[in-house]
Amino acid sequence: MPDERNASAPQRFEDRVAWFQQARFGMFIHWGLYALPAVHEWIQSRDKIPGDRYGKYFERFDPDRFDPRDWARTARRAGMRYVVITTKHHEGFCLWDTAQTDYKATNSPAGRDLLRETLDAFRAEGLRIGLYYSLLDWHHPDFTIDAFHPLRDLPDAELAAANAGRDMRAYAAYMRAQVTELLTGYGKIDLIWFDFSYPRNGWRGLPGKGRDDWQSRELIDLVHRLSPDTLVNDRLDLPGEGDFMTIEQKQLDEPPRGGPQATGVGTVARCWENCHTFSGAWSYSRDEMSWKTPKLCLQLLIQAVARGGNFIINVGPTARGQFDSRARERLDAYADWMYVNGRSIHGCGAAPETLPEPSKCLYTWNRAANRLYIHILDWPYITLRCPGLGRKVEYAQFLHDASEVRFSDNAPGEQTDPTSPPGGLTLYLPEVQPGGTLLPVIELFLKPGSLG
Ligand code: GLC
Numbered sequence: 001m002p003d004e005r006n007a008s009a010p011q012r013f014e015d016r017v018a019w020f021q022q023a024r025f026g027m028f029i030h031w032g033l034y035a036l037p038a039v040h041e042w043i044q045s046r047d048k049i050p051g052d053r054y055g056k057y058f059e060r061f062d063p064d065r066f067d068p069r070d071w072a073r074t075a076r077r078a079g080m081r082y083v084v085i086t087t088k089h090h091e092g093f094c095l096w097d098t099a100q101t102d103y104k105a106t107n108s109p110a111g112r113d114l115l116r117e118t119l120d121a122f123r124a125e126g127l128r129i130g131l132y133y134s135l136l137d138w139h140h141p142d143f144t145i146d147a148f149h150p151l152r153d154l155p156d157a158e159l160a161a162a163n164a165g166r167d168m169r170a171y172a173a174y175m176r177a178q179v180t181e182l183l184t185g186y187g188k189i190d191l192i193w194f195d196f197s198y199p200r201n202g203w204r205g206l207p208g209k210g211r212d213d214w215q216s217r218e219l220i221d222l223v224h225r226l227s228p229d230t231l232v233n234d235r236l237d238l239p240g241e242g243d244f245m246t247i248e249q250k251q252l253d254e255p256p257r258g259g260p261q262a263t264g265v266g267t268v269a270r271c272w273e274n275c276h277t278f279s280g281a282w283s284y285s286r287d288e289m290s291w292k293t294p295k296l297c298l299q300l301l302i303q304a305v306a307r308g309g310n311f312i313i314n315v316g317p318t319a320r321g322q323f324d325s326r327a328r329e330r331l332d333a334y335a336d337w338m339y340v341n342g343r344s345i346h347g348c349g350a351a352p353e354t355l356p357e358p359s360k361c362l363y364t365w366n367r368a369a370n371r372l373y374i375h376i377l378d379w380p381y382i383t384l385r386c387p388g389l390g391r392k393v394e395y396a397q398f399l400h401d402a403s404e405v406r407f408s409d410n411a412p413g414e415q416t417d418p419t420s421p422p423g424g425l426t427l428y429l430p431e432v433q434p435g436g437t438l439l440p441v442i443e444l445f446l447k448p449g450s451l452g
Pocket of ligand 1 (some may be wrong): 042195
């Protein structure tokens, strides 16, 4: 019997991911009880804090300065087109008014459905909605103790007894009930981000967890049934499943290969997303000092798009509900840069692989607009030589102020201009990097059909 879903997949896949690949840039938000200890979202696991002791954070979770419209405005100004927010992280606490557990924002001093207000605010600013949902759950009584669970160091007999009373099938049903709530009660959900599988992380004879534990097949079928256009990520431990590949805290020189929807072994990933933190933790972390510089933040965004991917940068709001000053400073840098350079990101992707980039530069390409963008990471002296672009360019300008950039070029195979490479283009730059933007971009208006 022909598999109809597969038969119609390629065309359908392109349509489903079109908005995502246009958007390119999004905001990740990690917010939960871990904002109170303000160290790391894994603190309950790292410090092996049993549920009764972790409960003090539930009792004190009172985000009195929570203003999701401010979050949403900040994201839009930064040039972001979608948001992915933790509905529930590994600690098990739920930001929405779920009927499946009492461990939720409505029962904490917050006393309200924080998810609903957040989604309303982001939609009002025109952003697409993504929900992060943790497959791990250190609070749920049926979630078996494993390598990451806070109770993993219980004495043998107690550990065995504790696990004997736990039932992962009941937990998998709980997840389906929660995902059903999220996909049916909160408007259009554009994307769902499951996190994560670890089948090879055993502990004291206890196995890691993967597709059989989550009942991943049932879970993804449920998503497809309830909300066929919702994009799904690739962390359910189902080879080939999902719509996009997730690359975490990496800067890729080459586009990733494989992933869900790959068209063959070793082929470039068709759809992928790079996620990053501003600093070492995903949650608000008061004393964390390893903050990425604003310039590096920009560079990571550009690099992902230049290799055909999306980029989401994470904010961990404080327990009072605010973005802290260090995050704001970086979000402002995105806002300033995107305000003038956003058209080198939105709707753009990788340039053809056959076109080598000048050194210390990255290309992004808007195929529909027929424009190529040169992101200059490190200012060169007076000239910038671009191999392979001879006779392909009509006009060049700095993107941030539309000031002309003069150039000379050679026809393919010729070198009438000795300062340009054969078949190349030489751009004449000011000696000093122009002010007005942290990382300058040159916009090349291409001759029709010159890059395909
Ligand atoms: C890692 C972190 C987790 C975070 C996720 C986001 O898996 O451990 O806390 O939510 O990355 O990609």
